[in-house]
Amino acid sequence: MEYTSGLVKEKLNLLFNAQSVALVGASNDQTKWGFIVLNNLISGGFQGRIYPVNPGEDKILRLKVYKSIADIPETPDLVVIVVPAPGVRSVVEECISKGIRAGIIITAGFAELGEKGGQLQQEIVDIARNGGMILVGPNCNGIMNPWRKFYVEFPVFYTPPGHIAVIAQSGNVADFVAHQAMLRGFGCSLCVASGNEADLHSEDYLEYLAEDAHTKVILSYIEGLRDGRRFFQIAREVSRKKPIVILKAGKTAAGARAAKSHTASIAGSDNVFDAVCKQSGVIRAKSLDEMVNIGIAFLRQPLPRGRRVGIVTAGGGWGVIAADACVEQGLELVSLPNEIINKLDTLLPPWWNRGNPVDLVAGSSPDAIFKAIEVLLSYPSVDAVMMLSIMPVLGMKRLSAFVDETTKENWGNEMVQAVVNAMEHFNRLADNHQKPVIVASEHMFADAIQETRISYNLGQHSTVCYHMPHQAAAALAGLASYGEYLRRDETI
Amino acid sequence: MEYTSGLVKEKLNLLFNAQSVALVGASNDQTKWGFIVLNNLISGGFQGRIYPVNPGEDKILRLKVYKSIADIPETPDLVVIVVPAPGVRSVVEECISKGIRAGIIITAGFAELGEKGGQLQQEIVDIARNGGMILVGPNCNGIMNPWRKFYVEFPVFYTPPGHIAVIAQSGNVADFVAHQAMLRGFGCSLCVASGNEADLHSEDYLEYLAEDAHTKVILSYIEGLRDGRRFFQIAREVSRKKPIVILKAGKTAAGARAAKSHTASIAGSDNVFDAVCKQSGVIRAKSLDEMVNIGIAFLRQPLPRGRRVGIVTAGGGWGVIAADACVEQGLELVSLPNEIINKLDTLLPPWWNRGNPVDLVAGSSPDAIFKAIEVLLSYPSVDAVMMLSIMPVLGMKRLSAFVDETTKENWGNEMVQAVVNAMEHFNRLADNHQKPVIVASEHMFADAIQETRISYNLGQHSTVCYHMPHQAAAALAGLASYGEYLRRDETI
Numbered sequence: 001m002e003y004t005s006g007l008v009k010e011k012l013n014l015l016f017n018a019q020s021v022a023l024v025g026a027s028n029d030q031t032k033w034g035f036i037v038l039n040n041l042i043s044g045g046f047q048g049r050i051y052p053v054n055p056g057e058d059k060i061l062r063l064k065v066y067k068s069i070a071d072i073p074e075t076p077d078l079v080v081i082v083v084p085a086p087g088v089r090s091v092v093e094e095c096i097s098k099g100i101r102a103g104i105i106i107t108a109g110f111a112e113l114g115e116k117g118g119q120l121q122q123e124i125v126d127i128a129r130n131g132g133m134i135l136v137g138p139n140c141n142g143i144m145n146p147w148r149k150f151y152v153e154f155p156v157f158y159t160p161p162g163h164i165a166v167i168a169q170s171g172n173v174a175d176f177v178a179h180q181a182m183l184r185g186f187g188c189s190l191c192v193a194s195g196n197e198a199d200l201h202s203e204d205y206l207e208y209l210a211e212d213a214h215t216k217v218i219l220s221y222i223e224g225l226r227d228g229r230r231f232f233q234i235a236r237e238v239s240r241k242k243p244i245v246i247l248k249a250g251k252t253a254a255g256a257r258a259a260k261s262h263t264a265s266i267a268g269s270d271n272v273f274d275a276v277c278k279q280s281g282v283i284r285a286k287s288l289d290e291m292v293n294i295g296i297a298f299l300r301q302p303l304p305r306g307r308r309v310g311i312v313t314a315g316g317g318w319g320v321i322a323a324d325a326c327v328e329q330g331l332e333l334v335s336l337p338n339e340i341i342n343k344l345d346t347l348l349p350p351w352w353n354r355g356n357p358v359d360l361v362a363g364s365s366p367d368a369i370f371k372a373i374e375v376l377l378s379y380p381s382v383d384a385v386m387m388l389s390i391m392p393v394l395g396m397k398r399l400s401a402f403v404d405e406t407t408k409e410n411w412g413n414e415m416v417q418a419v420v421n422a423m424e425h426f427n428r429l430a431d432n433h434q435k436p437v438i439v440a441s442e443h444m445f446a447d448a449i450q451e452t453r454i455s456y457n458l459g460q461h462s463t464v465c466y467h468m469p470h471q472a473a474a475a476l477a478g479l480a481s482y483g484e485y486l487r488r489d490e491t492i
Numbered sequence: 493m494e495y496t497s498g499l500v501k502e503k504l505n506l507l508f509n510a511q512s513v514a515l516v517g518a519s520n521d522q523t524k525w526g527f528i529v530l531n532n533l534i535s536g537g538f539q540g541r542i543y544p545v546n547p548g549e550d551k552i553l554r555l556k557v558y559k560s561i562a563d564i565p566e567t568p569d570l571v572v573i574v575v576p577a578p579g580v581r582s583v584v585e586e587c588i589s590k591g592i593r594a595g596i597i598i599t600a601g602f603a604e605l606g607e608k609g610g611q612l613q614q615e616i617v618d619i620a621r622n623g624g625m626i627l628v629g630p631n632c633n634g635i636m637n638p639w640r641k642f643y644v645e646f647p648v649f650y651t652p653p654g655h656i657a658v659i660a661q662s663g664n665v666a667d668f669v670a671h672q673a674m675l676r677g678f679g680c681s682l683c684v685a686s687g688n689e690a691d692l693h694s695e696d697y698l699e700y701l702a703e704d705a706h707t708k709v710i711l712s713y714i715e716g717l718r719d720g721r722r723f724f725q726i727a728r729e730v731s732r733k734k735p736i737v738i739l740k741a742g743k744t745a746a747g748a749r750a751a752k753s754h755t756a757s758i759a760g761s762d763n764v765f766d767a768v769c770k771q772s773g774v775i776r777a778k779s780l781d782e783m784v785n786i787g788i789a790f791l792r793q794p795l796p797r798g799r800r801v802g803i804v805t806a807g808g809g810w811g812v813i814a815a816d817a818c819v820e821q822g823l824e825l826v827s828l829p830n831e832i833i834n835k836l837d838t839l840l841p842p843w844w845n846r847g848n849p850v851d852l853v854a855g856s857s858p859d860a861i862f863k864a865i866e867v868l869l870s871y872p873s874v875d876a877v878m879m880l881s882i883m884p885v886l887g888m889k890r891l892s893a894f895v896d897e898t899t900k901e902n903w904g905n906e907m908v909q910a911v912v913n914a915m916e917h918f919n920r921l922a923d924n925h926q927k928p929v930i931v932a933s934e935h936m937f938a939d940a941i942q943e944t945r946i947s948y949n950l951g952q953h954s955t956v957c958y959h960m961p962h963q964a965a966a967a968l969a970g971l972a973s974y975g976e977y978l979r980r981d982e983t984i
Contacts, residue, residue, distance in 0.1 A: 030889045030890050030892075031889065031890075035890065036890055039890060039892060039893050040893075042893040043893035061892065061893060061894070062894070108843070108853060109843055112845075113843065113845075155936040156890065156936055156937045157936055157937070168809065169809070170807065170808055170809020170810075170812070171807070171808075171809070172806075172807030172808070172809050172810050172881055172934070173807075173809040173810070173813075175934065175936055176810075176934045176960075179934055179936055183939070183940040183943060184940075221809060223809070223812055247813075249809065249812040249813050249816055250812055250816065251816045251820075252815065252816045252819035252820065253819070254815040254816070254818065254819050254825040255812050255813070255815040255816035255819065257815070257847065258808075258811050258812040258815040258847070258849050259812045261845040261847050261851065262808035262809065262811060262812055262845075262851060263808065287813075287960065287962050288813065288960050288961075288962075289959075289960060314664075315662065315663070315664030315665075316662055316663075316664070316750075316754035316755065317660065317661070317662020317663070317664050317665040317713060317715070317741065317754065318662075318664050318665070319750050319754060320662070320715055320741040320742055320747050320750040320751045320754055321665075321739075321741050321747075321779075321780065323744065323746040323747040323749070323750040324741055324742065324743045324744045324746070324747035326746065327744035327745070327746050327747065328743075328744065333746040351600070351601050351605065353604075353605075353753040353754075355749065355750070355753050357750050359753065359754060361600060389664055397522045397523065398522050398523075398527065398528055398531060398648065400522075400531060400553065401531050401532075401534040401535040401553060402553070402554070442664070442667065442668045442671055444647040444648055444649055444667055444671055445648045445649070447675070448675040448676075448944045448947075448948055449941060449944060451675060451944075452940045452941060452943075452944050455940075456940055467781075468668075468779065468780050468781060469780075470779050470780075
């Protein structure tokens, strides 16, 4: 059985934008999910109505507790179920009697345990579908809609509203991504830990997110697809509207076995998955951080028209590493024509290397560096610029060894602001030329706290200065692949 | 020409442990190397004698300036040369007349610019060698010996003393590694940016570091080897004493071209390099951060006797990702025998997955988790344990939504300490069983500052909680490869 688009949208709206939520299995025991989820819902600032259900309790976290679902004085938009597995079936039946149309089963102990659990899971899904109720999970750890301060989930943090959507067949991957986004100053639009995907599949969420106004990029963690054909049919459509970046696990035999016991997923052939991703415009990441790093590039960067990169570097070694990384990512280093070299000759010191990467060496002013980047951007055969090591564009002089600690600290703080300013300058160049300017840099002047602040401040501007050249190359390759997919569509 | 071991040791001692340093080309202009290097030398706290040389200045940074090298009232142990390229040759001649036996040529503009620069560079080397003087560089950005507060270098930070040595054919790679080590609470023993390696090669430093008491692991960035045979002969010997982790750049044609124009390096065949690394016990990293992540694993972890890993995870998705990462790194997931499963049955909730990764699911106490890890460690067919997601071993209850901000902040700070305590517990298990226990975890409770503090505090204990499973797998594979090299030696 599949959901039609209209149904999905309507019911997923109930899920993500619920005005009222019942929590079945609510608890006063701080170690239990029934406490944790309720606590997070309250701590996160949810403004809707909350109905804890537990026949053995009167009050939990200052809220009145209902003995049963039937006792709740309205039909809640959403039910969250955390009772042990053997009790889930009858809870779902009670929900349907009550008219509830959306549920999250957090409880584990179903298909991931084998055949018997799988049967129970299927029975529950059949009951729900017959009763017109959609289900997230089971064996998941919830959802977040930060725009509504709606955190029905396990972790102890509340990612602010933003534009990154996360669908993960793993709670801790969803949490990792949402937490990383938060630490780096970004926010999320919606996050779903989809668990065993007994009823709703990753592609149902994809379809919903295609229409979600806040979502600009979708990050998806996949262990296995329940219906690969349908997933990629939908992904192909969604990709036309928004980029999808996937981390696929279970690539190896050991990983596939682990996926089966984790979320009852069948990992499938990795080569096939790879090929179908390409056909569907889906960008594939190789690691957790690469998924995030590629994803955030889409928030601010224009798409390149091709794969030809000009690198400008203030550090020779980074230039070499970046050249390798670009080629390994399927990007191409432009061979600079005389026309560009002559223009750069007027900007850079006479001993510059006259090649790509453009190695700035010492003696280049910030203004000359920005202009050099513009020279590259204005050249039709350069699709994108990668800038490495931004100290020289910050335009700040060294402090003498004899200044006091306060002066040093202020200087460091000015540097933090100078990085943000420089990144905004790069972003303006990218906007003006409608070509990506991807930046990677260490921040040699910064202590650990200042480095953290730089990253956070940039995220607040929806931008990122990557930490290392290979991250910048992966992000740029992601932008290029997505651009190719959209152009391929245009010409059909 | 090659250096014999004794000569290298004696002269490199002069270099790294200089009691007196001349800086030729010292300057009052804060944008020039002649200011920057002198300023760093002073700021870093060097206790030796410093002789700035510049015919046009009287005082720089409160120090008396000498008109020429001849005017210096003693023979300095080391000379640092920052004058423009055309003037370097005569400076080296003056140094030899003065009896100086070690020099660093920071100046660029030699072999990396082509044939003419290469000739000038060779002439200078010939003069130095005939005069009994060793040279670092040219086209480099200096050295650090943090144990002596000796920072003859470009960046504006002073990595504290520690046990990581860095040899890099790139100043900004050397700086990146030293800065990263510092931000993460580690320190360095010695750092060299070796530049064009006209005289001293990477292998000369390797040989020296083999005997350096502070150095426990050597990280080396290579663009190309001047004498590959000699490098690997020495590396093979050094590897018997200390692990060497290499990041090799110039793998692609574009990277190789960039390496040539950066440090005049010939990158050579990557496959050959790879094979010879394996023969020589050298561990090869794939990226800057992987080099650091593998390196720091050696500071605290015992070496595994093989590649068989038991994974314990509090997050199912991370278990799947880690299983993939281990296999991709050439590690093997142990198939758990009944004996272990029966023991784990007594410790874990009945619904645990009875496989590897051991998925802790909910309901496992910290004590049970530590014991489960010990069960794995005590089994002869498990060579190492990887622990993922450590929240459940921290043993801290959730706070109610209604506590005040101060209580929340204190709770977060207690969590930071709890992570450090848990990591020390893991390290004790590793020590007791003489098998590595490698940990990767997010810290969901932590804000960006607390996360930074966790990382720093752990580094201060010479330990690391990796951020992601693939980093832990790379580190463990590095330990395993090195263990294999040492055992191969044993059996010869």
